[in-house]
Amino acid sequence: AYDGAKLVGALRLHTFTLRIGAARIKAGGIGWVSTVPAARGRGVCRALMDDAHSYMADHGYGASILFGIPNLYE
DSSP, X not given: OEETTEEOEEEEEXXXXXXXXXXXXXXXXXXXXXXXXXXXXXXXXXXXXXHHHHHHHHTTOOEEEEOOOTTTTO
């Protein structure tokens, strides 16, 4: 996420296959979500998460998983 030319937030989307019994589902794992302290409280994290979910929906992901994010916005 950018505010003009300045990077203010980021996340990582990891693609993997989720196995449930005999089923194989393309899944996306969301992790490494971060926002610089000066940009917190302005919806940056929410916009990143919304964009990640839209990307997964547009590219045929059947599931998304949010990996644990310790100390996110204490």
